[in-house]
Amino acid sequence: MCNILQVRWTLTPKTSPQPWIACSGCGSPKPFRSSGKIRLNANGKRLDAWLVYKCIDCDKTWNRTLFERRTVQDLGPSTLEALQGSDPEWVRAQEFELDGLKRKAKRVDEPSDVIIRKEAIHAASGWTLLDIEMSAQFPINLRLDRLLASELAISRSRLQALRDGGKLRAHPDRNDLFRHKVKDGLRIILDLSEIADRQAIGEAAANSDHC
Structure with a gap:
């Protein structure tokens, strides 16, 4: 050497990838940006989780499903903690999970x-x-x-x-x-x-x- x-x-x-979603506020498809926030819902002993996105023009929200009806035991303590606190590193990994994102939106902009x-x-x-x-x-x-x-x-x-x-x-x-x-x-x-x-x-x- x-x-x-x-x-x-x-x-x-x-900038993380931006899916195009039909925006009810704008009345047409618009790119949505991640808010960096996780929304959790408990249904008995099971959890649903979404990553919240916002329209870049009107801030209307779109909840991208991350998973549905998962048990706490399935998730593990570290993942649960990341979800509850909207851990930035964990969220960023979800934002760049392109295969899953492209199943939700026909168009995804990658800046x-x-x-x-x-x-x-x-x-x-x-x-x-x-x-x-x-x-x-x-x-x-x-x-x-x-x-x-x-x-x-x-x-x-x-x-x-x-x-x-x-x-x-x-x-x-x-x-x-x-x-x-x-x-x-x-x-x-x-x-x-x-x-x-x-x-x-x-x-x-x-x-x-x-x-």
């Missing part, structure tokens, strides 16, 4: 705005290889070429030229790499040994938090 600048980019979506935290893992003096590891807890609705071009401050055509010249590799790799969304665990390795602005690209790659 004597010639590698290794960095990790941790990507966190700013592409992200917060990116960059950290240098290893920085060798005189490095020539740039190794970028992507970390994403939730789905990221952002194409890889757009992310790299923005965060490295280079054009997408230049990225493609590096790719065509064998100077940009990925793990895992695929032919249509740039057209796909960023995935957790993806690694991008660039050979910048012949690139005049190598240092500038490296500084952009390892720079601190970027929104």
